[in-house]
Amino acid sequence: MTALTSLEADRAAALAAVEAAGRVDEAFLGRFDEQFPRLHGLFAHLYGDRPDGQEQLAETVASASTAWNARPLELKVRDAQRVADPDWFQSQRMLGGVCYVDRYAGNLEGVRDQIPYFRELGLTYLHLMPLFDAPAGDNDGGYAVSSYRRVNPSLGTMDQLAGLATDLRTAGISLVVDVIFNHTSNEHEWARKAVARDPEFEDFYLIFDDRETPDAFEQTTREIFPDDHRGSFVQLDDGRWIWSTFYHYQWDLNYANPAVFRAMAGEMLFLANQGVDVFRMDAVAFIWKRLGTACESLPEAHLLLQAFNAVIALGAPGIVFKSEAIVHPDEVVTYISPDECRLSYNPLQMALTWEALATRDGRLLQDALEHRHALPAGTAWVNYVRSHDDIGWTFADEDAAALGIDAFAHRQFLNRFYTGRHDGSFARGVAFQENPATGDARVTGTTASLAGVEAGDPAGEDRIMLAHGLALSTGGIPLLYLGDEVAQLNDYSYADDPDRCGDTRWVHRGNRPRDRYAERTDADTVAGRVFRRLTKLIAVRQQTPELAGNALVGFETPHASVVAFQRPAPETTVLVLANVGDAEVGIDPLTLSGFASEAVDLVEGIEVDLREGIALPAHGFVWLRVTPR
Numbered sequence: 002m003t004a005l006t007s008l009e010a011d012r013a014a015a016l017a018a019v020e021a022a023g024r025v026d027e028a029f030l031g032r033f034d035e036q037f038p039r040l041h042g043l044f045a046h047l048y049g050d051r052p053d054g055q056e057q058l059a060e061t062v063a064s065a066s067t068a069w070n071a072r073p074l075e076l077k078v079r080d081a082q083r084v085a086d087p088d089w090f091q092s093q094r095m096l097g098g099v100c101y102v103d104r105y106a107g108n109l110e111g112v113r114d115q116i117p118y119f120r121e122l123g124l125t126y127l128h129l130m131p132l133f134d135a136p137a138g139d140n141d142g143g144y145a146v147s148s149y150r151r152v153n154p155s156l157g158t159m160d161q162l163a164g165l166a167t168d169l170r171t172a173g174i175s176l177v178v179d180v181i182f183n184h185t186s187n188e189h190e191w192a193r194k195a196v197a198r199d200p201e202f203e204d205f206y207l208i209f210d211d212r213e214t215p216d217a218f219e220q221t222t223r224e225i226f227p228d229d230h231r232g233s234f235v236q237l238d239d240g241r242w243i244w245s246t247f248y249h250y251q252w253d254l255n256y257a258n259p260a261v262f263r264a265m266a267g268e269m270l271f272l273a274n275q276g277v278d279v280f281r282m283d284a285v286a287f288i289w290k291r292l293g294t295a296c297e298s299l300p301e302a303h304l305l306l307q308a309f310n311a312v313i314a315l316g317a318p319g320i321v322f323k324s325e326a327i328v329h330p331d332e333v334v335t336y337i338s339p340d341e342c343r344l345s346y347n348p349l350q351m352a353l354t355w356e357a358l359a360t361r362d363g364r365l366l367q368d369a370l371e372h373r374h375a376l377p378a379g380t381a382w383v384n385y386v387r388s389h390d391d392i393g394w395t396f397a398d399e400d401a402a403a404l405g406i407d408a409f410a411h412r413q414f415l416n417r418f419y420t421g422r423h424d425g426s427f428a429r430g431v432a433f434q435e436n437p438a439t440g441d442a443r444v445t446g447t448t449a450s451l452a453g454v455e456a457g458d459p460a461g462e463d464r465i466m467l468a469h470g471l472a473l474s475t476g477g478i479p480l481l482y483l484g485d486e487v488a489q490l491n492d493y494s495y496a497d498d499p500d501r502c503g504d505t506r507w508v509h510r511g512n513r514p515r516d517r518y519a520e521r522t523d524a525d526t527v528a529g530r531v532f533r534r535l536t537k538l539i540a541v542r543q544q545t546p547e548l549a550g551n552a553l554v555g556f557e558t559p560h561a562s563v564v565a566f567q568r569p570a571p572e573t574t575v576l577v578l579a580n581v582g583d584a585e586v587g588i589d590p591l592t593l594s595g596f597a598s599e600a601v602d603l604v605e606g607i608e609v610d611l612r613e614g615i616a617l618p619a620h621g622f623v624w625l626r627v628t629p630r
């Protein structure tokens with residue numbers, strides 16, 4: 002075993018490992034010169050005191066070289082295109098969709114059959130929820146992975162996944178899959194060996210003989226799934242305790258061990274060569290632990306992501322990382338940079354859209370757009386109305402306080418509102434992971450059910466449109482939860498399924514609603530109206546270059562219920578005005594006087610005269626092309 006020594010010696014060791022592993026490719030060598038010093042610096046921080054630091058680094062680099070040699074030519078062509086145009090995902094033509102393979106299409110072949118529909122919708126990005134081998138029965142919707150190299154047999158095979166990736170690429174759709182690298186399932190080979198006390202694999206996880214260390218950690222860690230188990234550890238059959246942030250069958254990997262980094266990098270390189278375009282980096286905040294801290298978003302979590310990014314830049318340079326950090330907004334942004342994750346969910350905009358719909362007050366959302374939307378060049382938000390997960394009220398307490406809002410009480414109100422426990426609520430949601438100790442809870446439900454369609458609220462469809470109108474206009478990649486475009490409702494049958502009844506998120510993960518899809522061309526149905534209006538918005542967005550990228554400037558109106566911002570381009574600007582209130586609002590000519598009077602209502606496709614002001618109906622919004630004076 003050799004520890005890291007100097008950049009030069011470690012570089013020589015890495016090159017020797019690359020040579021020993023097979024052919025040394027010129028293009029790879031060029032990237033090696035660029036990336037190695039960076040990777041080495043990161044390893045020095047993370048693994049400087051480990052006896053096997055040099056060896057693990059060299060082996061990691063060698064596996065990147067091997068993966069590159071095996072990388073299919075068409076993927077190398079794709080890499081070259083993406084490296085030459087690193088802002089490819091900033092286009093206003095980007096539109097994401099997300100679905101479970103089994104629930105939406107049965108299996109991978111079924112997904113392939115949906116490609117014509119995806120094209121009809123305008124998708125350019127498809128996130129297939131975890132599709133790897135996982136324990137039978139309850140497996141957190143696939144987030145408990147038993148092998149990253151095997152597709153869950155009920156969904157298909159790895160060859161089918163690679164074939165699907167090719168077909169999607171031909172259709173102009175990038176494939177996104179989860180890299181669930183914080184934990185494995187308890188059935189993963191590494192986990193089985195760790196339980197069997199194989200010394201190599203015991204150190205892959207965080208296992209303790211007694212409660213002393215777990216108790217010490219739990220002084221400062223947060224409970225993520227308190228319905229499942231309290232604290233951050235679960236007990237093994239032999240009495241030992243193992244770190245388990247999420248479900249008891251999901252065991253956190255020990256990234257303080259460089260062998261874990263090397264092993265996971267190998268899994269990523271393997272997946273990259275199946276034709277995946279974007280890695281959704283799951284649960285990034287949790288990957289490094291240190292006693293006395295919350296064990297979330299520690300500096301080393303960033304170093305690890307950067308190191309994985311450098312490895313992928315060596316072996317599969319076209320791939321982009323997307324961060325899944327559903328944490329405090331100050332922390333969410335720390336994961337977003339060209340050398341870490343270029344893409345990130347925008348949980349703040351998502352949660353505040355729902356907050357605004359409940360309160361009929363747009364100020365928190367307006368404030369977030371003005372102060373928390375900007376991102377570094379070369380990066381973008383993924384903006385969504387809802388996901389497969391719950392809605393957590395992740396806004397910053399201090400942002401709420403600045404508007405005179407008590408954050409704790411407000412979250413309690415929002416939970417009551419969205420679970421239908423508040424008089425007059427239009428929402429039909431269900432509580433998720435209510436924690437009696439902290440009073441904390443989150444909310445589940447489909448967009449249509451949360452927006453009022455299920456409750457028969459006449460404004461339900463307009464709220465669906467308003468929420469999507471925001472997600473489609475604030476920039477980055479808008480991401481549709483497939484089914485929402487036909488106003489899919491909650492599915493309560495999960496409560497009768499023993500594998501699912503313990504997790505209320507299944508209420509919004511129903512099967513593809515065939516009946517609603519069948520109605521999508523019928524304007525007399527909810528599905529038909531929502532589908533028509535939404536596809537129109539998507540088409541308008543595609544034609545509106547101002548909506549590309551992430552630049553956004555707030556726009557002041559005197560109305561608390563109006564969320565307003567500009568998407569500036571060199572000549573023109575798109576002004577978005579959205580009314581979350583229950584009453585019509587008139588935007589007066591003076592407020593609009595900074596723009597030339599001729600403007601275009603992009604959605605209606607008509608010219609408007611700003612000297613007449615703009616009437617925004619309840620839950621209405623406009624996208625106006627205006628020219629600053």
Ligand code: GLC
Binds near residue numbers: 142181390
């Ligand atoms: C992410 C997933 C969530 C899952 C968790 C554990 O937050 O989005 O569905 O439960 O990670 O893997």
